[in-house]
Amino acid sequence: MMSVAYDFAHSPATAFMARPQHLLIDGRRVPASSGRTFKSLNPATGQVIATIAEGGEADVEHAVAAARRAFEGPWRTMRASERGQILLRWADLLKAHAEEIIELESIDAGKPIAATMRQDFPAAVDTLVYYAGWADKISGDVVPVRDDALTYTVREPVGVVAAIVPWNFPLMIGMWKLAPALACGCTLVMKPAELTSLSALRIAELALEAGLPAGVFNVVTGPGRVVGDALVNHPDVDKVTFTGSPGVGRGIMKGAAGNFKRVSLELGGKSANVIFDDADLEAASKAAASGIFFNAGQVCSAGSRVLVQEKAYDEVVERLAARAKSLRIGDPLDRRTALGPVISEKQMKSILDYVEIGRNEGASLVTGGERIGERGYFISPAVFAGVAHEMRISQEEIFGPVVSVIKFRDEADALRIANGTAYSLAAGVWSRDIGKLQRFAKRARAGTVWMNTYGYTDVRLPWGGERDSGLGREHGTAAIDNFTEPKAVWMNLAV
Numbered sequence: 305m306m307s308v309a310y311d312f313a314h315s316p317a318t319a320f321m322a323r324p325q326h327l328l329i330d331g332r333r334v335p336a337s338s339g340r341t342f343k344s345l346n347p348a349t350g351q352v353i354a355t356i357a358e359g360g361e362a363d364v365e366h367a368v369a370a371a372r373r374a375f376e377g378p379w380r381t382m383r384a385s386e387r388g389q390i391l392l393r394w395a396d397l398l399k400a401h402a403e404e405i406i407e408l409e410s411i412d413a414g415k416p417i418a419a420t421m422r423q424d425f426p427a428a429v430d431t432l433v434y435y436a437g438w439a440d441k442i443s444g445d446v447v448p449v450r451d452d453a454l455t456y457t458v459r460e461p462v463g464v465v466a467a468i469v470p471w472n473f474p475l476m477i478g479m480w481k482l483a484p485a486l487a488c489g490c491t492l493v494m495k496p497a498e499l500t501s502l503s504a505l506r507i508a509e510l511a512l513e514a515g516l517p518a519g520v521f522n523v524v525t526g527p528g529r530v531v532g533d534a535l536v537n538h539p540d541v542d543k544v545t546f547t548g549s550p551g552v553g554r555g556i557m558k559g560a561a562g563n564f565k566r567v568s569l570e571l572g573g574k575s576a577n578v579i580f581d582d583a584d585l586e587a588a589s590k591a592a593a594s595g596i597f598f599n600a601g602q603v604c605s606a607g608s609r610v611l612v613q614e615k616a617y618d619e620v621v622e623r624l625a626a627r628a629k630s631l632r633i634g635d636p637l638d639r640r641t642a643l644g645p646v647i648s649e650k651q652m653k654s655i656l657d658y659v660e661i662g663r664n665e666g667a668s669l670v671t672g673g674e675r676i677g678e679r680g681y682f683i684s685p686a687v688f689a690g691v692a693h694e695m696r697i698s699q700e701e702i703f704g705p706v707v708s709v710i711k712f713r714d715e716a717d718a719l720r721i722a723n724g725t726a727y728s729l730a731a732g733v734w735s736r737d738i739g740k741l742q743r744f745a746k747r748a749r750a751g752t753v754w755m756n757t758y759g760y761t762d763v764r765l766p767w768g769g770e771r772d773s774g775l776g777r778e779h780g781t782a783a784i785d786n787f788t789e790p791k792a793v794w795m796n797l798a799v
């Protein structure tokens with residue numbers, strides 16, 4: 305899709321970033337009411353790449369009002385098949401602008417461009433096409449209750465949705481929220497993470513080109529504690545769909561109580577990747593390395609704990625360290641790069657603090673865990689061995705390229721450790737014994753379990769967890785339930 309000789313300096317993405325990045329409300333790019341802006345930095349260089357409108361409460365008010373008008377007007381009254389056609393046209397436009405969008409996302413989020421091309425962009429388009437197909441297939445049932453009545457159900461769009469998106473997969477996770485909500489007939493106000501606003505603004509422009517009516521999809525950029533908070537507390541927002549930290553998630557649940565708006569939360573993770581000593585250790589170690597170092601470990605379902613049975617422990621530690629040392633670290637726009645920077649100086653310091661914590665707790669740092677260079681936010685991939693289950697680096701989400709390798713005795717011990725954190729988003733298990741695999745999957749507290757593989761997601765399967773990993777599920781039919789409300793109808797047939 306993108307040749308190595310691609311000229312980024314004169315690319316459409318560079319031209320887009322050079323424009324003042326206004327909000328997108330009611331079909332128009334408008335400056336923030338306050339006129340204030342903030343700078344967006346390239347995590348690979350620390351340099352300013354764009355000037356973004358800093359939305360505030362007044363802008364949220366305008367956006368929610370526009371979304372309400374669009375919901376009560378063109379979008380809800382449009383034929384569902386026509387909604388689906390618009391979403392398909394949007395998908396075609398995204399594909400026609402693939403290079404620009406991939407470049408934008410890679411620069412803005414510091415993502416290795418080969419990964420954005422292979423994972424983020426295709427997953428976003430697949431999600432949009434999948435839910436475009438759903439648009440005219442959301443139906444209820446006729447439920448025969450009594451002879452003198454016609455009783456049936458319908459599923460109706462929940463209304464105006466606030467979508468609050470994190471910085472680790474802005475395009476993909478943003479589309480996980482956008483596509484089903486729009487297919488169900490809802491309208492949205494999206495608040496991208498302030499660190500990664502660009503792809504949301506660009507795809508919103510393309511949605512208008514595809515024929516999405518003004519006001520159906522609005523983007524208000526700006527700080528979470530202002531714009532996000534205003535959306536969560538807004539009385540005319542019917543639903544909040546959020547992906548981010550458990551702390552913010554708790555605040556959202558409290559704010560939503562005002563008008564009992566619906567809430568779905570995709571939060572943190574500290575997923576265990578469990579390797580029994582009868583597993584294919586080469587395959588398991590390779591997948592375990594990808595499971596933590598993909599996206600520089602900034603993945604909620606990252607396999608940040610690798611649990612290894614006693615006999616295989618030293619070999620797996622050795623293999624993981626070798627993989628970590630072999631990763632090509634560098635410019636996200638270089639297709640050969642495997643590991644890019646983490647998202648910000650703040651995140652880099654947080655991760656390096658955890659490396660110190662691990663050392664001070666007595667874990668053994670086998671490799672990595674240091675800042676690379678002075679430019680950008682690069683951290684060498686870290687492998688900790690001798691990690692005890694109770695250590696902070698085994699209990700707390702680091703959200704960076706740091707893996708804790710923990711030894712276990714038997715199946716019961718593996719399950720106890722795997723289930724022994726506040727999270728339950730995902731888990732992996734490796735063995736040649738199908739009984740072990742199934743017994744683990746049956747008891748693992750995880751929304752997703754991978755057997756002899758790790759990390760895959762697909763919009764057709766439910767995604768999410770419980771406790772500090774969230775509330776509810778995204779994807780598949782779960783998303784249709786998220787963005788619609790069932791209504792029962794009784795029609796009297798008595799003469």
Ligand SMILES: NC(=O)C1=CN([C@@H]2O[C@H](COP(=O)(O)OP(=O)(O)OC[C@H]3O[C@@H](n4cnc5c(N)ncnc54)[C@H](O)[C@@H]3O)[C@@H](O)[C@H]2O)C=CC1
Binds near residue numbers: 497526573604605
């Ligand atoms: N379960 C999942 O799929 C994912 C979960 N995460 C979790 O998110 C965290 C990393 O992402 P961050 O952006 O640092 O999380 P964050 O919670 O700080 O921010 C996420 C989003 O919430 C907004 N926000 C911040 N404060 C807010 C408030 N008071 N009210 C409303 N919105 C607010 C931010 O602007 C951003 O758009 C990690 O804890 C990670 O585990 C991240 C990605 C995926």
Ligand SMILES: CCCCCC(=O)O
Binds near residue numbers: 472473605606760761
């Ligand atoms: C490729 C899988 C990414 C899932 C989104 C997350 O857990 O951060």
